[in-house]
Amino acid sequence: MGGRGEPPPVSQLYTGRDRIVILSAEEKKEEKEIIEKSREIMAGYGTGRSSLIPALQKIQGALGYVPAGAMEEAARHFGVPPVDVYGIVTFYNQFRLTPPGRHRVKVCMGTACHIKGGNIIMESWERVLNIRSGETTQDREFSLERVACVGCCAMAPVALVGEAVHGGMTPTKVDGLFFSHRLTSQQMKEGAAR
Amino acid sequence: MNDGYSNALAVLEKMKPKALEGWKALRQKTLIMVGTATCGRAAGALEVLESFRREIERLRIDAAVIEAGCMGHCYAEPMAFIFRPGFPGICYGYLDGGVTARLARDFLVDGDPCVEFALAAGEVNDFIPTFQDFPRGAVERKIVMEHCGLIDPENIEHYLAVGGYGGMAAALAMGPAAVIGQIKASGLRGRGGAGFPTGGKWELCGGAREKTRYVICNADEGDPGAFMDRTILESNPHLAVEGLAIAAHAVGARKGYFYIRAEYPLALERVKKALDQAYKCGILGESVLGTEFSLEVEVFQGSGAFVCGEETALIASMEGKPGLPRHRPPFPAESGLYGKPTVINNVKTLSYVPLIIKKGPQWFRDTGTGHSPGTAIFALAGKLVNTGLTEVPMGTSLREIIFDVGSGVAGGGKFKAVQIGGPSGGCLPGEVLDIPVDFDSLARAGAMMGSGGIVVLDDSDCMVEMARFFLDFTQKESCGKCTFCRLGTKHMLTILERITRGEGRPEDMDLLLELAEDIQAGSLCNLGKTAPNPVLSTIKYFGSEYQAHIREKRCPALVCKDLIAFYILPHKCERSCDACVGSCPVEAIYSNEDRIKVIDQEKCVKCDSCLAACPPQYGAIVKVSPPDIPAGNEKENKRKDEPKSQNNH
Numbered sequence: 037m038g039g040r041g042e043p044p045p046v047s048q049l050y051t052g053r054d055r056i057v058i059l060s061a062e063e064k065k066e067e068k069e070i071i072e073k074s075r076e077i078m079a080g081y082g083t084g085r086s087s088l089i090p091a092l093q094k095i096q097g098a099l100g101y102v103p104a105g106a107m108e109e110a111a112r113h114f115g116v117p118p119v120d121v122y123g124i125v126t127f128y129n130q131f132r133l134t135p136p137g138r139h140r141v142k143v144c145m146g147t148a149c150h151i152k153g154g155n156i157i158m159e160s161w162e163r164v165l166n167i168r169s170g171e172t173t174q175d176r177e178f179s180l181e182r183v184a185c186v187g188c189c190a191m192a193p194v195a196l197v198g199e200a201v202h203g204g205m206t207p208t209k210v211d212g213l214f215f216s217h218r219l220t221s222q223q224m225k226e227g228a229a230r
Numbered sequence: 231m232n233d234g235y236s237n238a239l240a241v242l243e244k245m246k247p248k249a250l251e252g253w254k255a256l257r258q259k260t261l262i263m264v265g266t267a268t269c270g271r272a273a274g275a276l277e278v279l280e281s282f283r284r285e286i287e288r289l290r291i292d293a294a295v296i297e298a299g300c301m302g303h304c305y306a307e308p309m310a311f312i313f314r315p316g317f318p319g320i321c322y323g324y325l326d327g328g329v330t331a332r333l334a335r336d337f338l339v340d341g342d343p344c345v346e347f348a349l350a351a352g353e354v355n356d357f358i359p360t361f362q363d364f365p366r367g368a369v370e371r372k373i374v375m376e377h378c379g380l381i382d383p384e385n386i387e388h389y390l391a392v393g394g395y396g397g398m399a400a401a402l403a404m405g406p407a408a409v410i411g412q413i414k415a416s417g418l419r420g421r422g423g424a425g426f427p428t429g430g431k432w433e434l435c436g437g438a439r440e441k442t443r444y445v446i447c448n449a450d451e452g453d454p455g456a457f458m459d460r461t462i463l464e465s466n467p468h469l470a471v472e473g474l475a476i477a478a479h480a481v482g483a484r485k486g487y488f489y490i491r492a493e494y495p496l497a498l499e500r501v502k503k504a505l506d507q508a509y510k511c512g513i514l515g516e517s518v519l520g521t522e523f524s525l526e527v528e529v530f531q532g533s534g535a536f537v538c539g540e541e542t543a544l545i546a547s548m549e550g551k552p553g554l555p556r557h558r559p560p561f562p563a564e565s566g567l568y569g570k571p572t573v574i575n576n577v578k579t580l581s582y583v584p585l586i587i588k589k590g591p592q593w594f595r596d597t598g599t600g601h602s603p604g605t606a607i608f609a610l611a612g613k614l615v616n617t618g619l620t621e622v623p624m625g626t627s628l629r630e631i632i633f634d635v636g637s638g639v640a641g642g643g644k645f646k647a648v649q650i651g652g653p654s655g656g657c658l659p660g661e662v663l664d665i666p667v668d669f670d671s672l673a674r675a676g677a678m679m680g681s682g683g684i685v686v687l688d689d690s691d692c693m694v695e696m697a698r699f700f701l702d703f704t705q706k707e708s709c710g711k712c713t714f715c716r717l718g719t720k721h722m723l724t725i726l727e728r729i730t731r732g733e734g735r736p737e738d739m740d741l742l743l744e745l746a747e748d749i750q751a752g753s754l755c756n757l758g759k760t761a762p763n764p765v766l767s768t769i770k771y772f773g774s775e776y777q778a779h780i781r782e783k784r785c786p787a788l789v790c791k792d793l794i795a796f797y798i799l800p801h802k803c804e805r806s807c808d809a810c811v812g813s814c815p816v817e818a819i820y821s822n823e824d825r826i827k828v829i830d831q832e833k834c835v836k837c838d839s840c841l842a843a844c845p846p847q848y849g850a851i852v853k854v855s856p857p858d859i860p861a862g863n864e865k866e867n868k869r870k871d872e873p874k875s876q877n878n879h
Contacts, residue, residue: 084550085549085550085551086548086549086550087550088550089533089547089550090530090531092533093492093531093533114550123552124550124551124552127535127552127553127709128533128534128535128547128552128553129533129534129535130492130532130533130534131533145454146454146455146611147454147455147611147612147649147652147683147685147699148454148455148611148612148617148685150454150699151612151613151685151687151691151696153838156836156837156838159835159837160815160837163815163816163835164815183493184452184454184493184534184536185454185455185456185457185493186268186272186493188268188269188272188273188304189304189455189457189609189611189612189617190269190273190304190305190307190611190617190618191272191273192611194272201271201272203272203273206838206839206842207815207837207838207839208813208815208839210815211815
């Protein structure tokens, strides 16, 4: 979350059941929504521990990540210590602790992409977005992540922006994609203003 | 045999006529099958599908357009098979909207099959070669992949029409003991990598005292560069469902699971649809095919942990815990999911099962070698002409797979090594390409079958960097339970990183070998035990590259960033051309007073863009290693002596 080197915002700090956090009115609203949504999702599952991972997957599907509040709710629902839920969330690569950007950039780091310069593509994204792999830009517009093979090795190196797969990536193409996305969002903003 | 079961075949026979009728009706008019597995979708298959539908609507052609899976020719995606009455089935590759529109107009309306776009024909004819006429046709033998890409994976009737669920009906009629007997006689070995005899596993589970049992289909295919399981599940999911059901019947399980990797959303969706259809047809659920056997099958979605491909870790993750492997024995076949006997088989393993039951163990043994019968399915990737999937008999040589099936190295490069078996396997050089591919020969050569990924490397790939890449992967994926795996891989990675930075020490190679030995001895599961393989095999076969990095601070393949520099040859630079200047993402290239382009080495991020941008007739940009730029020659423009080590692309 945030640009490089910035501390996470207070709402992300996890301090156990009695969280001592100061939330703004907006953050309070978000937190409330998170808890309500998590409760609603978990109501569809039994309390057996084998449902814990599927429930967390569903929460992430709905919210885009697994916030601290949702983890606490899950712990309560399944009757396990919150640290166990945190353990699950951090053990498996699929779960995110921070909200994703509106455009999720995923760079394939499979073997085929690696030998065709996947790391160069990753560096290019890091450069244009000014964030590192695993982070989200401050305006939550873009997030960057590395993914294991997406299965189109014939088109390596590959990057995904949202759901769109872009094959044969080059640093110039990264610049182009970034600028075209920025242009579109700018036009949309202008359109909305009008 | 036993009365509650003998009617399974009859029940299945009753379902068949409707399926066959539908299948025949489909072929009576024009049929277009577009390959929409993940590989096809990435190449634009959905647009092709849409384009076909639009054109057919527009031109009012009486034709059906359906989605199929992948035939393994991923290099030619997007692909479509067109069956028009009066013509052989013709497969077209490299499609896009334009070609699609032309095919619709010229072929479907005017009857000109557009041979120039055809890849191959489905059956022997006078004007288009078939896939069997390709060099790979002589090597390949498709058993599991026979129907992949040729049926609609989301339609159970297609599977029934090609004889699907026949193995299951036969298995129900012959009884569990006989099924295990058949599988044991066939000599089927687990295709997940370890090669454990499947029949033995089933027998162990079937003989357990505990009566609640489970079967799990392992589709947690995490190896980078392997995509066989995904393709099977996306192209013919019912085959794996049938295999799982037979396994359940054989070991006496009433509950089965598909454990599918989170990164495979399409496979997940198609398996779920396949299960729904099977329930509706009475092939799953209460009273399977009218017998006393009942079976529930569920899908469990993995959450992205490589270690969960290991069976005990997979079980832990299904129980809602972090995926940590545990000591074996007891094997899962004795004490697995929730402590009950559990059979876990790979997708490919289960896909052979229905065919063995239908055609008999001897039929299976006719292919392959004595100790490794049957076929092997490989995913070909890397610097190959024909990337994709292939199924060859066990015992085929790596040379045949790479040069006949894969058509050799792409882009004019020179073959250097083949990486087989993913992060657990090794890199083998050209000298050992003639070894037959089976479980035992590969292990002797220092690699392993793994799940079956083959990545071909050419002379522009650095073997030290390759070893670093795989160690980086296993180190990140180590679950952290065993100290040697957790810290040993980290330590090996640190050493490899410093070698690729040119900071290697003379004793580093010995240290790597020593650490490798300790990690192999001190790790519980195969992730740790095999983690050092990429390093060991590269040291064994490509030791000189390590020496070049350590002693000469030089990367012979010109890959390791800290050991190379980009350089513009002044005498080759065409002054009026600005191609490289525009391509540079960091504005590191400028013109000097003679209008010759010069790279500012401080700014250069070594991204290869200028190398690609420089027109081939000039070829002025080279990579040099070690990164010593000849001093002061920015101003020279008639320099004849080029830097020693270079690579002119």
